[in-house]
Amino acid sequence: MKKIMTFGIIVVTLGIFLLVDNMGFLLPCVRHIVFSWQVLLITIGIILIANRKLTSGVILILIGLCFSLPNVLENFVFDKNLTILPITLIIIGMGLIIHAIAKKKCRYYRCSDKKTFVETVTSEEWFVRRNYTFSHSKEKWAYSSLKNIEIETIFSNIELNFEQVRLSEEDTVRIKIISVFSYVTLCVPIDWKIKLNQNGVFVSFSDERIRSEIDFKKVVFLEIEGKFSGGELKCCV
Structure with a gap:
């Protein structure tokens, strides 16, 4: 039920954006961001999280957000190439934190070594x-x-x-x-x-x-x- 609800919300959101775009109310800069491969990665990540694949889902979302930032911040004056390394480090750090939290939570509930292979x-x-x-x-x-x-x-x-x-x-x-x-x-x-x-x-x-x-x-x-x-x-x- 949760998976169907998540997919339904995504479909409804996509429909709303398409409707607003067809009516001419969607700004070009917003349209460029919404209908992009980065947002597609974020969407797939949300679906994976709904399927209880937390690590893969979060990684995809972080990658999508990482490569969306240059489009969002394109009106700011700075060298966007300088953001690649810091954002990459942030993604790695977030991945390590998520892994550590998931592992700690699993130990707390005594499920880590009991999970069936x-x-x-x-x-x-x-x-x-x-x-x-x-x-x-x-x-x-x-x-x-x-x-x-x-x-x-x-x-x-x-x-x-x-x-x-x-x-x-x-x-x-x-x-x-x-x-x-x-x-x-x-x-x-x-x-x-x-x-x-x-x-x-x-x-x-x-x-x-x-x-x-x-x-x-x-x-x-x-x-x-x-x-x-x-x-x-x-x-x-």
């Missing part, structure tokens, strides 16, 4: 590639004989549980993550030795596992390539 289909293939775009996903993988994993995330919040993943018997196992404006959490078995290498722009991927004197059975090379992204490693529980 989406089970993936078991596979015998040695190579797996996954792409996530504007997604909020929590999955438990069940693959065997893996030796190469590639994950690409764009404007997403992903948590992957590798507890049931069986790696290849070969010495070299690689996981590569390409992340753009995303947050990735990997839950790995306690007997995996992870060698982490990360590079990019504003990338922070932390290892939150408890150190212990375990005879590691498998060495995994984890490569992170990111832009304005974060993530963490933690043990499966």
